[in-house]
Amino acid sequence: MYDIAIIGLGPAGATIARLLSKKYKVLALDRKIENRGKCCGGLLSPDAQKILASFNLCLPKEVLVNPQIFSVRTIDLDNNLERYYQRFYLNMDRAKFDKWLISLIPTSVDIINKATCRKITKIDEGYKIEYEKENKIYTQEAKVVIGADGANSIVRNTIDKKHKIKRYVSIQEWYENEEQSPVYTSIFDSKLTDSYSWTISKDDYFIVGGAFPEDNCDQRFEKLKEELLKKGYKFSKEKLYRREGCFVYLTNTWHSTFTGKDNIYLIGESAGMISSSSLEGISYAMESAYILAEVLNKKLLNSNKQYHRKTLKIRLKLKIKILKRPFMYNKILRKLVMKSGLQAITKIGTNIK
Ligand SMILES: Cc1cc2nc3c(=O)[nH]c(=O)nc-3n(C[C@H](O)[C@H](O)[C@H](O)COP(=O)(O)OP(=O)(O)OC[C@H]3O[C@@H](n4cnc5c(N)ncnc54)[C@H](O)[C@@H]3O)c2cc1C
Structure with a gap:
């Protein structure tokens, strides 16, 4: 029997797998296909950079992509407004970022790749984990289970029937870029x-x-593309390289975060730790993983309360994001903010002939 089973090796799972004490027998499984990144913007926020700094980790340059962009062009189609704001993100290849985090996991952790967790059942000494690999079902047992399996988490769904969390569909299309000047x-x-x-x-x-x-998500996406083409963005069906999608939790209610119970712990997006305003979540994934590692390294069993308590700062930060939402998503408030020009950048040099 394993002491700990980690389901999912995104930023949350890979971080906790790296930080757990070697005194524990740890199993980690992930369903992802190699070199195929999560459907994600792949922008590393200043908060995430700070957490990597606190881990004493430096990002290998191979993880970065071209170009590094210093501003976001914000288009408000409701009010027909447009502004540029300064941003401090690092533009990354998300697949390479996850792969790099996994490469830091000590060899003492047993990793099973391309394995999809299908069921978690309570047994006397802990939990039975059923997973599928190459069309076969296997089982393992662990005293503690860590859900690091992102949005639509099977671990969360197993233990949390009460807090229904809103789920959206994210769609991204990648186009070969010939004419488009770099832009975020x-x-x-x-x-x-x-x-x-x-x-x-x-x-x-x-x-x-x-x-x-979820309803009509494809039609909504098609309409978005029409609006972008009208705005002068250049991309065409012939140049479509890849289409991808995934669920994302919309954590816009006070009860969206749930840290687990009965020796099942949730970290990262499975715990609802993602910004409801910007959808930024890598920093919360790594921070919650660090907090849980600290808690479990002291005491393996029955530490749910301690973990919950120690995530208070993250949970408060996420609640502040909920308060920020109306200024981004309410048409009238957003109009006021954008019209005021507060924190906007004046673009110079763009009209020089
Ligand atoms: C479209 C989009 C754009 C985003 N852009 C950004 C951004 O630019 N910057 C940012 O900071 N955040 C962004 N986010 C949020 C960010 O992607 C997540 O918050 C972050 O990845 C959460 O990390 P995690 O480790 O908790 O979960 P994930 O990164 O989702 O990792 C979960 C892992 O679990 C595995 N898994 C899932 N289910 C199972 C299962 N049943 N069995 C086995 N393995 C399983 C998956 O393969 C995956 O590797 C974006 C989200 C979306 C949807």
Whole structure:
């Protein structure tokens, strides 16, 4: 029997797998296919950079992509407004970032790749984990289970029937980029979504993406593309390289975060730790993983309360994001903010002939 089973090796799972004490027998499994990154903007926020700094980790340059962008073009289609704001993100290849974090996991952790967790059942000494690999079902047992399996988490769904969390569909399309000058854009249009949409350039690709309510998500995405073409963005069906999608939790209620119970712990997005305003979540994934590692390294069993208590700062930060939402998503408030020009950048040099 394992002491700990980690389900999912995204930023949350890979971080905790690296930080758990070697005194524990640890199993980690992930379903992802090699070199295929999560459907994600792949922007490393200043908060995430700070956490990597606190881990004494430096990002290998191979993880970065071209170009590094210093501003976001914000388009408000409801009010027909546009502004540029300074940003301090690092533009990354998300697949390479996850792979790098996994490469830091000590060899003492047993990793099972391309394995999908299908069921978790309570047994006397802990939990039975059923997973599927190459069309066969296997089982393992562990005293403690860590859900690091992102949005639509099977671990969360197993233990939390009470706190229903809103789930949106994210869609991204990658286009071979020939004519588009590099740009990062966020688009707000309440007819398409009460979350937001974006474009971002990564190496030779121009990406169009958005997070949409589940009903008619494809039509909403098509409409977004029409709006972008009208705005002068250049991408065409012939140049479509890849289409990807995933669920994302919309944590816009006070009860969206749930840290687990009965020796099952949730970290990262499975715990609802993702910003409801910007969808930024890598920093919360790594921070919650660090907190849980500290707690479990002291005491393996029955530490749910301690973990919950120690995530208070993160949970408060996420609640502040909920308060910020109306200024981004309410048409009237956003109009006031954008019209005021507060914190906006004046673009110079763009009209020089
Ligand atoms: C479209 C989009 C854009 C985003 N852009 C950004 C951004 O630019 N910057 C940012 O900071 N955040 C961004 N986020 C949020 C960010 O992607 C997540 O918050 C972050 O990845 C959460 O990390 P995690 O480790 O908790 O979960 P994930 O990164 O989702 O990792 C979960 C892992 O679990 C595995 N898994 C899932 N289910 C199972 C199962 N049943 N069995 C086995 N393995 C399983 C998956 O393969 C995956 O590797 C974005 C999210 C979306 C949807």
